[in-house]
């Protein structure tokens with residue numbers, strides 16, 4: 137196959153980037169192929185930063201050669217002789233498997249000088265991430281390979297024309313890379329027949345949280361969320377009710393029970409206010425608090441913001457503070473408007489995707505779970521019973537048979553009562569751990 | 585921290601530096617090697633590295649402090665990392681941190697007095713299906729409950745005593 141044949145196969149396959157944005161892969165490769173310049177680079181984004189997602193890790197550990205082969209194909213297509221895999225240091229097993237695979241490929245003459253006598257040279261080197269989520273963003277990642285702080289750079293120019301060390305660079309996600317060799321061997325039409333018109337092929341998801349069968353699932357694009365959660369995932373454990381699924385991690389939003397039949401595809405998810413993301417799917421049930429989860433994500437993005445631009449640095453902190461207030465019972469209705477205003481400013485004015493998408497885990501649930509926010513703000517109550525400042529445990533005297541189980545389990549020993557007599561909680565000592573609520577077999581402990 | 589401690593670079597690190605000396609963007613890779621050898625980046629070593637690689641010390645610390653993975657303080661003999669990624673957070677990662685605090689008497693990013701354990705929170709180790717997860721001495725423990733913690737700690741304490 138000539139380089140043009142490879143580009144045209146990718147075009148026919150309609151493969152889109154699996155790192156989150158879903159950009160057509162053939163276009164990236166083509167831009168870089170057409171770019172003039174002596175040195176060009178091929179980069180694999182194996183930073184997998186979405187906490188709670190591990191699709192890329194499984195590819196790198198299970199089939200590292202698929203990524204190496206793919207990068208070599210790209211090198212030959214665009215005219216690059218050097219590839220880099222930027223992998224997070226938290227994946228030691230994947231790193232050692234990649235090192236071994238690179239050595240094996242070198243021994244077999246599949247990497248290195250004059251590959252299979254074709255006159256084409258291609259080397260791959262590993263570069264380790266160092267625990268900065270923002271380095272998953274492509275321009276920050278390239279800065280990190282260059283040995284600098286991983287700070288995003290304004291785009292354009294895009295990496296495909298001005299990337300690593302200012303040279304044209306193709307950067308793709310691990311799963312995107314792993315799709316290329318099968319497209320070449322089994323044919324672009326075969327691939328394009330899987331999935332939907334708009335999004336072809338399969339996608340791997342990390343199904344975690346409140347789910348019976350937690351793990352990785354690979355499904356054709358367009359599969360419904362209901363299928364994934366209830367058929368493959370086996371539904372919600374312990375007889376609890378499904379609440380929502382967070383897709384897209386800290387950049388994404390929630391999909392509720394009403395939308396379980398939505399096909400998993402880029403556009404439909406966006407219409408619901410979430411995103412496809414890289415494949416994280418966190419299932420929540422009725423015991424998870426939507427405000428608490430939003431606060432968790434905001435804490436994450438505030439910690440991980442590189443601080444380069446004000447909308448993200450200051451806006452993120454403000455959102456986090458407001459959410460903290462909401463979970464502590466000091467929130468007001470004006471806060472909701474404030475969060476919307478700050479959020480939309482961040483979406484518009486942040487330099488990189490981290491800040492642009494950081495408000496999503498608030499704005500998306502606000503569309504569907506406004507009553508839960510209102511309960512925190514107006515009634516000072518956390519309906520899911522998660523926010524400790526907004527719950528209180530009480531023993532109902534008419535239901536308590538005085539078995540004493542709760543008193544024995546209470547970690548601070550603040551439940552007292554005679555045997556066979558109604559027990560009582562000393563509210564001043566209670567740390568709201570919920571143990572009494574869990575252990576009482578007579579529904580005598582009330583959580584309010 | 586005294587500047588005189590552990591000034592010499594072990595051979596493995598020196599070999600690594602030789603291999604990487606002429607590669608652009610090598611600093612982060614060398615720092616990883618240093619941390620692998622010492623468990624953290626001792627100040628004396630940072631000074632020597634700056635000389636070796638001809639990098640200003642300010643730049644060196646600029647990089648070390650930007651990347652959360654690099655530690656400036658010596659961790660315990662058995663570093664405990666509790667995952668606080670989303671999957672583990674939902675499954676009670678925070679309760680594990682609270683329980684470790686009770687069991688070891690130290691909070692996050694601290695070392696026990698006997699130097700045996702240190703505790704840190706990390707963001708996802710890629711075993712989310714096993715949430716909640718904690719890692720001790722690079723050994724991954726999945727589906728951890730508060731009740732299992734004493735046993736896990738005892739096991740690692742014994743191994744390090746051998």
Ligand SMILES: Cc1cc2nc3c(=O)[nH]c(=O)nc-3n(C[C@H](O)[C@H](O)[C@H](O)COP(=O)(O)O)c2cc1C
Pocket residue numbers: 152153154155156157158159181182183184185186269270271272273274275307308309310312313414488489490
């Ligand atoms: C804050 C942030 C974090 C990101 N993290 C990752 C990541 O961990 N892995 C990844 O492949 N892409 C990540 N991306 C997307 C990359 O910038 C880029 O779009 C991707 O590597 C392109 O590859 P693809 O076209 O194959 O999807 C991230 C983007 C942003 C804004």
Ligand code: SF4
Pocket residue numbers: 270287288440441442443444445446448449486487488489490491492
């Ligand atoms: S949006 Fe946030 S992470 Fe991105 S460049 Fe600005 S401050 Fe840094």
Ligand code: SF4
Pocket residue numbers: 531535536537538539540541542543558559575576577578579580581
């Ligand atoms: S466990 Fe329930 S029934 Fe038993 S003493 Fe406690 S509240 Fe009463």
Ligand code: SF4
Pocket residue numbers: 529545546547548549550551561565566567568569570571572573
């Ligand atoms: S919530 Fe916890 S601390 Fe409070 S009474 Fe119940 S068991 Fe005791």
Ligand code: FES
Pocket residue numbers: 187188189667668669670671672673707708709710711712713715717
């Ligand atoms: S969220 Fe804990 S291992 Fe991924």
